[in-house]
Amino acid sequence: DTGVSQDPRHKITKRGQNVTFRCDPISEHNRLYWYRQTLGQGPEFLTYFQNEAQLEKSRLLSDRFSAERPKGSFSTLEIQRTEQGDSAMYLCASSLMRGETQYFGPGTRLLVL
């Protein structure tokens, strides 16, 4: 399977703990995006990378959130000091270049207790 993959698929954590999610984009895709989706809503943009450069961050991405794509391939999204409001589905997508189709991974569902 050569689609976008995400790990883990599910994560349950206690409030105050740190969590890290991984996304592996489709090979050769230069752009990688992170979105967050809460129940009953469409996905909301968080941030995106062009190769290893993080080009834009949403206002939704507080100081507790950090994303990296160190070698321009896989990306990680870390949430520090998790809060119950962080509970959501975190989706990763990749595209070949600007304006091209964004293909999504299966998502990581986070539950903060």
Place this chain on the structure above:
Amino acid sequence: SQELEQSPQSLIVQEGKNLTINCTSSKTLYGLYWYKQKYGEGLIFLMMLQKGGEEKSHEKITAKLDEKKQQSSLHITASQPSHAGIYLCGADHMNRDDKIIFGKGTRLHILP
């Protein structure tokens, strides 16, 4: 997002019936995406439309973009249980890079 409105919010149809989902943007569209999502899973790409009047089809699903009205419609012919899920439209607005602004989705249920 209020920038992108989908209707209806939910839809229940008898298997074999046709249905239409609408998506209206409050801003100029550079591109319009349609995705399908099974509950609790990721998004499956269906179609992307960029030109006014453009129409694309995939199996029994057809999507059309009316650029003048900043609207798109998704039409399913002879619906099947496999069509059930959440349909999301997403907008790529000009001058806002290529992040996608999504609507809230339309929840489609198919009755056997």
